[in-house]
Amino acid sequence: MFITNRNPNWKNGVLSDLVTVRYGKDHKKFEDGIYPVYGSGGIIRYIEKPLYIGESVLIPRKGTLNNVMYVNGAFWSVDTMFYTEMLHSNVAKFVYHFVKSKNLASMNAGSAVPSMTTNILNAMQLYIPDNETLSTFEKIVSPMYSQMQENEEQSKRLANLRDTLLPRLMSGELDVSSIDF
DSSP, rough: OOOOOOTTTSSEEGGTTTEEEEEEOOOOOEEEEEEEEEEETTTEESSSSSSSSEEEEEEEBOOTOOOOOEEEEEEEEEEEEEEEEEEEETOOHHHHHHHTTTTTGGOOOOSSSSSSHHHHHHHHHHEEEOHHHHHHHHHHHHHHHHHHHHHHHHHHHHHHHHHHHHHHHHSSSSSOOOOOO
């Protein structure tokens, strides 16, 4: 859609035309809560306050640079991650796939620890599709993203159920010997 069917009239731009790249912040001073805290490996804990609410692309600033994530909701991003604020509607998933397709590790700006900078990210060149194409892409992929989010929520519920039942099964508190499988 964006490569083989690229419209020659699409504007040549840079990532900063679509998003504002923001620095994550330290989370250690907050109490536990319901908002996920993302590090480069995924969710590391839940705290009482979100840093940002909405669609965002999380990009590692230090360490494993290629672990780009898409988030939609209230979250916190650690200080070794960037998060993005969308400047236009219908661009978050496009930006995610664009950034995810890049080998960020090859753009490393660090010497000892792999590092990414806002200057490198902001200057990433891309063709910016017209609003109609972005809307079409959003309509195609949104149901898939919704299903992935539902699957994640169901997986969490099942893991909680397992964590509740397994100790009771192992201790003999729950007896399932009479159940015919």
